Amino acid sequence: MSEFAPLLRAENVVVEYGSKRKPNRVLHEVSLEVGDGECVGLVGESGSGKSTLGKAILGLVPVASGKITFDGRDITHLSGRARRDLAADIQVVFQDPYGSLNPMMTIGDILSEPLSTTGVSHREGRSIVSEMLERVSLPASVIDRYPNEFSGGQRQRIAIARALVRKPRLIICDEPVSALDLTTQATVLELLIELQRDTGVSYLFVSHDLGVVRSICHRVAVMYRGNLVEIGDGDQVTRDPQHAYSQRLLAASPVADPVLQAKRREAWLALRVSA
Numbered sequence: 001m002s003e004f005a006p007l008l009r010a011e012n013v014v015v016e017y018g019s020k021r022k023p024n025r026v027l028h029e030v031s032l033e034v035g036d037g038e039c040v041g042l043v044g045e046s047g048s049g050k051s052t053l054g055k056a057i058l059g060l061v062p063v064a065s066g067k068i069t070f071d072g073r074d075i076t077h078l079s080g081r082a083r084r085d086l087a088a089d090i091q092v093v094f095q096d097p098y099g100s101l102n103p104m105m106t107i108g109d110i111l112s113e114p115l116s117t118t119g120v121s122h123r124e125g126r127s128i129v130s131e132m133l134e135r136v137s138l139p140a141s142v143i144d145r146y147p148n149e150f151s152g153g154q155r156q157r158i159a160i161a162r163a164l165v166r167k168p169r170l171i172i173c174d175e176p177v178s179a180l181d182l183t184t185q186a187t188v189l190e191l192l193i194e195l196q197r198d199t200g201v202s203y204l205f206v207s208h209d210l211g212v213v214r215s216i217c218h219r220v221a222v223m224y225r226g227n228l229v230e231i232g233d234g235d236q237v238t239r240d241p242q243h244a245y246s247q248r249l250l251a252a253s254p255v256a257d258p259v260l261q262a263k264r265r266e267a268w269l270a271l272r273v274s275a
């Protein structure tokens, strides 16, 4: 039994790309739950369907069959206004901190954009934006600057702040640290853990790196060729020999490299010391 109350539930979700006449099924009846306040890792080799499941939850790809519920409400086929309203509860942080922020907009405008449909006043909006910047440890003075003035790690903090402004209950993190160096990865992961501790937000954390996922998630789900093949806590999936897919992923992952592992541990330790 999970210690978390159910929040998101995907049941037998099927997604097909291609045409009606020639469909290419990439998710085969995938079922997964994310509890309220839980972090669930979604790992698997490239092309296994991780991002597609995230997109199906966000309504970015149509679900051919199956059901997705959020807090008991069926959100499988929401569109238009109802889908936009759901953005208050479900947000996303993408992998690419360079491509995901509009280079023509100031940080203040980027962060207040999600509030534009909510009816909050300009003044309230600015105050929420400052609060979120503080949460991700960026000074309020960044408000008038542009994305190209920031490093990859800082941009990812800005993307996280943007995801937070509407105080969502679930954030889909799609490879949020893959484009960052090891030390920056560690600081961004630490931030995500801290935010979860402070706000109780849930994460579906998509990654190909089982080492990263194991270090921050309560449970890990493993995908293989469009199927969800294993699920368990980090220790179970990486140590229990019955979890053969996870063992294989771990062996193929950079975290199996002892030099990289040592570097990662060093980065984490340095962070803990400096905190």
Ligand SMILES: Nc1ncnc2c1ncn2[C@@H]1O[C@H](COP(=O)(O)OP(=O)(O)OP(=O)(O)O)[C@@H](O)[C@H]1O
Residues within 6 Å of the ligand: 017, 018, 026, 044, 045, 046, 047, 048, 049, 050, 051, 052, 053, 208
């Ligand atoms: N827009 C699309 N049109 C057609 N096929 C797609 C599309 N997006 C993804 N696919 C295919 O769907 C399958 C699953 O892709 P998906 O991006 O979900 O995998 P992934 O596990 O997230 O991979 P990666 O780790 O490389 O991002 C792959 O075979 C991919 O080629």
